[in-house]
Amino acid sequence: MSQDHSLNPETMPHDPSKATTEGKHKFLGLWFFLGGETVLFACFFGTFIALRNSTAGGPTSQELFGLELVFLMTVLLLTSSLTSVYAIYHMKNNDFKKMQLWFGITALLGIGFLACELYEFAHYITEYGFTFRSSAFGSAFYTLVGFHGGHVIFGLSWLIALMVRNAKRGLNLYNAPKYNTFSLYWHFIDVVWVFIFTVVYLMGAVS
Amino acid sequence: MNNENMNIDKINSFQKQQNKEEMKKQIITFVLMIAFTVVAFAVVASGLEAIYAVPLILILAVVQVGFQFYYFMHMKDEGHEVPAALIYGGIWVAILVALTMATIIWW
Numbered sequence: 001m002s003q004d005h006s007l008n009p010e011t012m013p014h015d016p017s018k019a020t021t022e023g024k025h026k027f028l029g030l031w032f033f034l035g036g037e038t039v040l041f042a043c044f045f046g047t048f049i050a051l052r053n054s055t056a057g058g059p060t061s062q063e064l065f066g067l068e069l070v071f072l073m074t075v076l077l078l079t080s081s082l083t084s085v086y087a088i089y090h091m092k093n094n095d096f097k098k099m100q101l102w103f104g105i106t107a108l109l110g111i112g113f114l115a116c117e118l119y120e121f122a123h124y125i126t127e128y129g130f131t132f133r134s135s136a137f138g139s140a141f142y143t144l145v146g147f148h149g150g151h152v153i154f155g156l157s158w159l160i161a162l163m164v165r166n167a168k169r170g171l172n173l174y175n176a177p178k179y180n181t182f183s184l185y186w187h188f189i190d191v192v193w194v195f196i197f198t199v200v201y202l203m204g205a206v207s
Numbered sequence: 208m209n210n211e212n213m214n215i216d217k218i219n220s221f222q223k224q225q226n227k228e229e230m231k232k233q234i235i236t237f238v239l240m241i242a243f244t245v246v247a248f249a250v251v252a253s254g255l256e257a258i259y260a261v262p263l264i265l266i267l268a269v270v271q272v273g274f275q276f277y278y279f280m281h282m283k284d285e286g287h288e289v290p291a292a293l294i295y296g297g298i299w300v301a302i303l304v305a306l307t308m309a310t311i312i313w314w
Binding site for chain 1: 222223226229230233234237240241244247248250251252255257260261264265267268271272275276279280286289290293294296297298300301304305307308309311312
């Protein structure tokens with residue numbers, strides 16, 4: 001046996017991600033991080049709300065935003081949130097293969113979301129000449145939405161690294177907390193997106 | 208073949224049933240969240256006046272995020288007092304910042 005027996009028990013506990021002290025600490029640590037992230041995104045949202053009409057003669061939100069693509073992106077990210085819930089469900093049933101499968105689907109949906117976002121930014125830059133330097137609105141928009149996209153890239157790298165590293169290990173009490181913290185982070189990215197599509201895109205389209 | 212991690216049959220059936228019921232609630236949560244999203248987009252697409260549309264879509268967003276936190280992220284479960292304190296602390300700061308920035312342009 002290559003690993004400590006205590007990490008590969010005969011019977012898996014109810015919630016393997018919180019069965020060890022390390023797992024509990026990882027869980028708490030991630031929530032501390034998410035509390036900080038809330039403050040970070042609050043600053044970006046506040047800045048965006050203050051500057052969203054400062055277009056300096058450049059494109060306005062009504063001219064730029066098409067709701068179809070944003071709706072598609074929302075559905076992709078929301079569904080990826082559900083698939084990671086499925087993955088954790090299979091983790092609690094100690095079914096490693098299905099967990100990996102559902103996390104794999106989560107990663108694909110995340111990549112789909114990112115592709116849409118890249119297309120969207122490229123479209124704004126080439127068709128409208130709307131860049132980070134166009135106006136205060138442009139800076140606030142790309143900072144907020146781009147930083148969220150950066151979080152998606154980070155999350156995807158995190159997930160793929162986890163899946164590859166643990167592919168042959170199977171599920172144990174050492175890596176279960178790692179998967180669980182990722183899943184919480186991924187839900188949080190979706191939380192931020194809900195406010196982005198509401199505040200940036202929908203409010204941009206009505207006002 | 209190393210089978211030590213393949214002990215799926217050793218999860219007891221009661222636990223499995225509980226997990227299954229939990230999963231049902233999660234799917235209902237997901238359907239509701241999709242519904243909130245569709246309503247929010249429909250409100251904007253219908254061309255409702257901003258003074259009604261904006262508060263409505265903001266409320267929909269808050270409710271949807273509540274579902275995300277309490278169901279998908281399990282804040283409804285036991286032992287989530289510290290996470291709740293952290294997130295509500297973050298939300299409090301978020302409200303203050305949004306209020307500050309919004310009032311800066313008002314005055």
